[in-house]
Amino acid sequence: MSGVNDPIPFLDLSGEYHAVEAEWFAAIHETGQSGRYILGPNEQAFEEELAAHVGTKFSLGVANGTDALLLSLRALDIGPGDEVITTPYTFYATAEVISLVGATPVFADILEDCFTLDPASVKTKITDKTRAIMPVHIFGHPARMDELNAIAREHDLAVIEDAAQAYGADVGGKRVGSLGNAGGFSFYPTKVLGCYGDGGMITTDDEAMLERLKKLRNHGASAPFMHDTVGYNSRLDEIQAALLRIKLRKLDDDVAKRRAVAARYTELFAGSVVKAPTLPANGGHAFNLYTIRMPERDRVRGVMNDNGIPSSQCYPLGLHLQEVYEHLGYKVGDLPVCDQASTEALSLPVYPAMKMEHVERIADTIIKALG
Numbered sequence: 001m002s003g004v005n006d007p008i009p010f011l012d013l014s015g016e017y018h019a020v021e022a023e024w025f026a027a028i029h030e031t032g033q034s035g036r037y038i039l040g041p042n043e044q045a046f047e048e049e050l051a052a053h054v055g056t057k058f059s060l061g062v063a064n065g066t067d068a069l070l071l072s073l074r075a076l077d078i079g080p081g082d083e084v085i086t087t088p089y090t091f092y093a094t095a096e097v098i099s100l101v102g103a104t105p106v107f108a109d110i111l112e113d114c115f116t117l118d119p120a121s122v123k124t125k126i127t128d129k130t131r132a133i134m135p136v137h138i139f140g141h142p143a144r145m146d147e148l149n150a151i152a153r154e155h156d157l158a159v160i161e162d163a164a165q166a167y168g169a170d171v172g173g174k175r176v177g178s179l180g181n182a183g184g185f186s187f188y189p190t191k192v193l194g195c196y197g198d199g200g201m202i203t204t205d206d207e208a209m210l211e212r213l214k215k216l217r218n219h220g221a222s223a224p225f226m227h228d229t230v231g232y233n234s235r236l237d238e239i240q241a242a243l244l245r246i247k248l249r250k251l252d253d254d255v256a257k258r259r260a261v262a263a264r265y266t267e268l269f270a271g272s273v274v275k276a277p278t279l280p281a282n283g284g285h286a287f288n289l290y291t292i293r294m295p296e297r298d299r300v301r302g303v304m305n306d307n308g309i310p311s312s313q314c315y316p317l318g319l320h321l322q323e324v325y326e327h328l329g330y331k332v333g334d335l336p337v338c339d340q341a342s343t344e345a346l347s348l349p350v351y352p353a354m355k356m357e358h359v360e361r362i363a364d365t366i367i368k369a370l371g
């Protein structure tokens, strides 16, 4: 029997699994018999279906979201001597790929209301070495793409969207992933569109870029066993692609359910000192996570832990202050909005099958702990 004080899971994907199990198993069975396990018919069909859904001409399956961003930078020929402006308030992979291609990540500050890259701060970071801007649609909130694209046009920069957390978010009805030169998605299980392993996708309208990306994901091969580029082994396998095709058909419904969970939290936090996440002025939030800000975060989190209430501290330390970037010389206070978010923000669970009574218990515990 479940009681009122049972621990609440941060994420429970088991219900969703039962809903896709039969269809997925049939697809696995078919794939097994087909003998085509890598870059086969499911992967190709999923690329077409995802591009149509996102609204780009092309998409290309890769091994994970990190590779989606890494290969995009390589395809744009970004490397040593180049700078890429990005946000410090994100998962490390965003900046890691900039370092991996030999370029330098340059961190701009974020906006207080939605945790995404601040276009005004980006402007102050542009130098003659800047080649690209990499905004992140963090937690599922779309970045200010209109302003960022305008800055990019003015300075002749590429824009790579890190859409890893934001499948289903949009700006003015155009889905994220279709708003820059390229978009990178992750299908890591905890993401809005997740598979049961690793997977990723690059979206683009640029056919020349697509051709470079195809080569890069397959060891830089120009023809079988002929290589003119140092590439990667980065492919999406048939079994995950088959699952993702099934899940893509439910995606809009899943995002609607995430938004309903978020709306319930926001309703419950109204009138308290908790700052609920803002909705984009012109677009849709995908709510991969529901991230609040509040005073005494660490004390409240302790009370939550004692009561079996899960949370995640996204993100405890801005990337500009991480040990790996010590050589870049950033100090506490250089990006004050990010620093403040690191001390106040707490991410709460959201998933399509989340029970509203859990949402209520979580909000209630937080409000009571704040007194």
Ligand SMILES: *Cc1c(COP(=O)(O)O)cnc(C)c1O
Pocket (backbone or CB within 6 Å): 064, 065, 066, 067, 090, 091, 093, 094, 136, 162, 164, 165, 185, 186, 187, 188, 198, 199, 200
């Ligand atoms: C998850 C994530 C990635 C990396 O995706 P993987 O599939 O885990 O490689 C990149 N950027 C952000 C913002 C993410 O949340």
